[in-house]
Amino acid sequence: xxxxxxxxxxxxxxxxxxxxxxxxxxxxxxxxxxxxxxxxxxxxxxxxxxxxxxxxxxxxxxxxxxxxxxxxxxxxxxxxxxxxxxxxxxxxxxxxxxxxxxxxxxxxxxxxxxxxxxxxxxxxxxxxxxxxxxxxxxxxxxxxxxxxxxxxxxxxxxxxxxxxxxxxxxxxxxxxxxxxxxxxxxxxxxxxx
Numbered sequence: 001x002x003x004x005x006x007x008x009x010x011x012x013x014x015x016x017x018x019x020x021x022x023x024x025x026x027x028x029x030x031x032x033x034x035x036x037x038x039x040x041x042x043x044x045x046x047x048x049x050x051x052x053x054x055x056x057x058x059x060x061x062x063x064x065x066x067x068x069x070x071x072x073x074x075x076x077x078x079x080x081x082x083x084x085x086x087x088x089x090x091x092x093x094x095x096x097x098x099x100x101x102x103x104x105x106x107x108x109x110x111x112x113x114x115x116x117x118x119x120x121x122x123x124x125x126x127x128x129x130x131x132x133x134x135x136x137x138x139x140x141x142x143x144x145x146x147x148x149x150x151x152x153x154x155x156x157x158x159x160x161x162x163x164x165x166x167x168x169x170x171x172x173x174x175x176x177x178x179x180x181x182x183x184x185x186x187x188x189x190x191x192x193x
Contacts, residue, residue, distance in 0.1 A: 005022070005028055005031075005074060006073075006074055006075065008020075009074055009075055009076050009077075009105070010075060010076070012105075013075070013076040013105055014076075019104070019105045019106050019110075019111075020076075020103075020104060020105050021102060021103075021104040021105075021106065021111075021116060021119050021120065022102055022103055022104070023100050023101070023102045023120065024100075024101045024102055024103060030073065031072055031073065031074060031101075031103070032101050034071070034072055034073075035072075035080045035081075035082065035101040035102075035103075036082075036099075036101055038065060038067065038068070038080070038082075040063035040064070040065055040080075040081070040082040041061070041063050041082050041084060041099070043063065045061035045062060045063055045084075046062055046063055046064055046113040047061070047062050047112075047113035047114045047117055048060065048061045048062070049117065055089060055090050055091060056087050056088060056089050056090060057087070057088045057090065058085065058086070058087045058088075059085070059086045059087075060083060060084070060085050060086075060117060060121065061083070061084045061086075062081055062082070062083050062084075062113045062114075062116060062117040062120075063081060063082045063113075064079050064080070064081045064108065064111075064113050064116060065079065065080055065081070066078065066079055066107075066108060069103075072103065074103060076105045077103045077104070077105065078104065078105055078106060078107045078108075078111075079103070079104050079106060079107070079108060079111060079116070080101070080102065080103050080104075081101070081102050081103075081104070081113075081116055082099060082100070082101055082102075083099070083100045083101075083102065083117065083120055084097060084098070084099050084100075085097070085098045085099075085100070100120075102116075102120065104116060133162055133173050133174075134155070134158050134159075134162070136174070137173050137174045137177060138158050140154075140155070140158065161177075164190055164191075165177070165190075168190055
């Protein structure tokens, strides 16, 4: 996989014929600051969702723009966006606000605000789910493998096992790994051996 944002975008759009939606983080300060300076969130949000659960009320708002995207310096960008996540904890009344910035190759017709907000949220639910499984079930944070390609290889193996178990219909990865540890021949069957 390419190592820079520009190379990744070119690879996805030109080689794989795919669209992208990226949250721009601190490792891209120029692009992030450019979108932040557009001050999209000075206007009313284009789309907003409110969800209640786990003792909190979460409101997500999105603003999009096609203005000046050609000046961002990343090829194939058709829109940029600002997402604000406001979380009010019901018991304490404490409120936190996070703002994220992003870019996408989707034009406004293919990527309206509600779709971009859902895609951004869906990405994080997948990321959080995968990281939770890797951290809790596989205890990845306490791994002693720390040099060379070892950490990369171990992460790839963990992801392979998670994907394999999900393809086999496992809804609880921890329970599935315990079952396979007790009956290792079943693990070989999953691999077709």
